[in-house]
Amino acid sequence: MTNVSVHPAWLPAGAWRPIGSRRVRVDVSGTVRDEIEAACAAHGGELTDAGADLTLRLSETGHDGYAITRAEHGTTVTAATHAGLLHGLFAVVRMGESAFTPGPRVDSAPAFPRRMLDHWDNIDVHPVMGQVERGYAGGSLFWSAGTLRAADLPRIGDYARLLAGVGINAVALNNVNVHATEARLLTDRLPEMVLLAQVFRRYGIRVHLAVTFAAPMLLGGLDTADPLDPAVRAWWAMTLAGVCELIPDFGGVLVKADSEGRPGPFAYGRTHADGANMLAEALAPHGGTVHWRAFVYDHRQDWRDRSTDRARAAHDHFTPLDGAFADNVIVQVKHGPMDFQPREPVSPVLAAMPRTRLALELQATQEYTGQQRHVCYLAPMWSEILAFRPRGDDGPPIAGTVAEMVAVANTGDDPFWTGHPLAQANLYAFGRLAWDPTLAPGEILDEWITLTFEPDDGTREALHAIMDGSWRTYESYTAPLGVGFMVRPGHHYGPDVDGYEYTPWGTYHFADRDGVGVDRTVASGTGFAGLYPYPWDRVFESLTDCPDELLLFMHHVPYTHVLRSGRTVIQHIYDTHFDGVAAVEAMRERWRRLRIAPDVHARVAALLDEQVRSAIEWRDQINTYFFRKSGIGDAHGRMIY
Ligand code: GCU
Numbered sequence: 001m002t003n004v005s006v007h008p009a010w011l012p013a014g015a016w017r018p019i020g021s022r023r024v025r026v027d028v029s030g031t032v033r034d035e036i037e038a039a040c041a042a043h044g045g046e047l048t049d050a051g052a053d054l055t056l057r058l059s060e061t062g063h064d065g066y067a068i069t070r071a072e073h074g075t076t077v078t079a080a081t082h083a084g085l086l087h088g089l090f091a092v093v094r095m096g097e098s099a100f101t102p103g104p105r106v107d108s109a110p111a112f113p114r115r116m117l118d119h120w121d122n123i124d125v126h127p128v129m130g131q132v133e134r135g136y137a138g139g140s141l142f143w144s145a146g147t148l149r150a151a152d153l154p155r156i157g158d159y160a161r162l163l164a165g166v167g168i169n170a171v172a173l174n175n176v177n178v179h180a181t182e183a184r185l186l187t188d189r190l191p192e193m194v195l196l197a198q199v200f201r202r203y204g205i206r207v208h209l210a211v212t213f214a215a216p217m218l219l220g221g222l223d224t225a226d227p228l229d230p231a232v233r234a235w236w237a238m239t240l241a242g243v244c245e246l247i248p249d250f251g252g253v254l255v256k257a258d259s260e261g262r263p264g265p266f267a268y269g270r271t272h273a274d275g276a277n278m279l280a281e282a283l284a285p286h287g288g289t290v291h292w293r294a295f296v297y298d299h300r301q302d303w304r305d306r307s308t309d310r311a312r313a314a315h316d317h318f319t320p321l322d323g324a325f326a327d328n329v330i331v332q333v334k335h336g337p338m339d340f341q342p343r344e345p346v347s348p349v350l351a352a353m354p355r356t357r358l359a360l361e362l363q364a365t366q367e368y369t370g371q372q373r374h375v376c377y378l379a380p381m382w383s384e385i386l387a388f389r390p391r392g393d394d395g396p397p398i399a400g401t402v403a404e405m406v407a408v409a410n411t412g413d414d415p416f417w418t419g420h421p422l423a424q425a426n427l428y429a430f431g432r433l434a435w436d437p438t439l440a441p442g443e444i445l446d447e448w449i450t451l452t453f454e455p456d457d458g459t460r461e462a463l464h465a466i467m468d469g470s471w472r473t474y475e476s477y478t479a480p481l482g483v484g485f486m487v488r489p490g491h492h493y494g495p496d497v498d499g500y501e502y503t504p505w506g507t508y509h510f511a512d513r514d515g516v517g518v519d520r521t522v523a524s525g526t527g528f529a530g531l532y533p534y535p536w537d538r539v540f541e542s543l544t545d546c547p548d549e550l551l552l553f554m555h556h557v558p559y560t561h562v563l564r565s566g567r568t569v570i571q572h573i574y575d576t577h578f579d580g581v582a583a584v585e586a587m588r589e590r591w592r593r594l595r596i597a598p599d600v601h602a603r604v605a606a607l608l609d610e611q612v613r614s615a616i617e618w619r620d621q622i623n624t625y626f627f628r629k630s631g632i633g634d635a636h637g638r639m640i641y
Contacts, residue, residue, distance in 0.1 A: 022046065023051070024056070026040065027055060027056060036089065053074050054074065055076045055077070056076075056085050057078050059078040059079070061080045064081055065079065066087055067088070067108075068099065069105045070102050070105070083164070083169060091108060093165075096450070108435075112402075112403070116171065116359070117407055117409045118210075118407070118409060119142070120132060121141075121173065124181045124182075129177075136366060136373070136412075136419045137411055139412055141411065142173060148195065150195065159411070160202065161203055162417070162427075166427065169205050170205060170208060171200060172210055173185075174209065177256065177260070178211060186211060187242075197249070206251035208251035208291065213262065225267075225268070227270050237281070240283055251289060254291040255291070257292070276329045280329045289329070290329045290330065292325075294331050297313035297506060299505055299506070303501065303508060309506075311518075311526070312531065314349050315337070321356075322356050329356075333350055335385050337349075337528070338507065340363040340367055341368050342376075342471070342478060343475050343482045343484070343549055343550065345482075350401060351533055352531070361406045362408070363408045365408050365409060366423065370614075372418060374470075374615075376471050377422070377426065379444055380468075380469075382429065382441075391533050399437035399438070404434075405437075424448070428447075429444045445463075449464070462593070462594055473580055474580075477577050477618045480569075480572065481551045481572065482554075483509045483553060484553065485509070486500075486622070497511070497621060514558055515558040516557070516569070516626070517551065518553065520555070521540075528554075547564070548563045551563065559629075574634045574636075574640070575636075577622055584608075588609070588611070591608055
């Protein structure tokens, strides 16, 4: 696809919203000046050398954000870096008219120095996963059927601007599952990375590369990848020096090792710190970072074995290594202990490695939250995670514990960028939360609605009604009370209650005629609840104190167990599944009455039809399954099959 039109719904990231015919002076020299001028011009600004409404100027701000001063004679954005100036310009775009009326100085610094997006893009079309693993927005923006989309570099530039518009400053370009062709991005296919790096650099974004731990064998002809072997270390040092020579601002490498079949240091009896530190040593002279994923568990588990608990795995593998990682290693931890379910407790790893720099990994791509066919605004979930205080009210929140935030990208070559046009709000929200994790999800959504639709009050209200609570709605009609999974194996879309129950993947619900849920208590279960510091260890251990939404994650209970809400588990299941479908039907109705761009309207309307169909399927399968297991009818006598 070469001539992809820039769709109006691309507006949300603030990248194309006109700042009106303002006169803009760019007091900057160097390579980035062109980009800043182009960005200004794209916003309708008229460039000038003389008196201006908006001036962009480099100055010492003391941080890598920006300041905006608004005076009678004009507005000035100052920043210490070119990237900061760009972020300041985008902030002006977000502020709209109010950026040009005198007011208090706006001073904004990002909470996290690196705000990163991980693409799970493949170069070759993978026989099962396709061009983008867990991608729901068309093909890759970067590669198509084995080749770089060189003709689409301008569109990739638009994408880079979109990301810069929400404050993102790092991207990993390829899938964490590094297959044979993608491994070669380190060597003979490096020129593709170089081209992409040039495009992203213009917007202050550094590129990172997912690498396979077996690269010295696969590419270097060595007979081992042992991280303590001198020849292996020399190969990595030489190879990464070669990358950094061509990409001087190379961000570093991202590694999925000893996970779901990927090679790693365990094969050599080495630790993950040994593996990560080898790469860190190779990158240190060049200013690069190793992102080492903590998503390590046994995916060949025996479902008959009740003592192995996948939820414990990252904690068991990584916390003994706290303090052992080099300074330029970031251990990247999924937000929950399992795998991006719509509801999980916050991973205990995030509270257990005070001497290690951790990244919080979120999944913007909606693998388990409706696959960009369902409306599911994820910022409320992410805000809850960021605000969670593992040590109780007196301790720091997760936002104050982790060193950076990473999200798996939800974008692709779809004209709306994210498949479902409303899924753009998740990309937008990720960037905004990574800049300021205290922003309220509703406010972020309001910004996005303003930038995208320039709506009247009715439209704004309707969009909030559709999106604000959409994550909880999704939760209500899928797997109940935090038990997770119950999705169709493989592609993970739609219900299949027992789909994973007798598989090796470690994702079980243990439903029988008497009850459901996983006993993760210290007293009688896997001990997972005890991995949290006080008070959460006690809260999760206790059947009476455990929050309802996580009850079945932590406990195995009878269907007649009474929740904190006062309802029984079985009645909760029925009620939430009926209510969930009703909520989706109401969403569809609100959308039907909206007057917005016809192509956006039509796309979302079609997807809402699918969401209603799918929610009904979830409702009927979950309700029927539990009715048949428990033999307990619905207190309200509704139809259960
Ligand atoms: C999930 C997902 C995989 C992915 C993995 C990961 O299990 O289904 O496609 O590779 O997470 O995060 O590495």
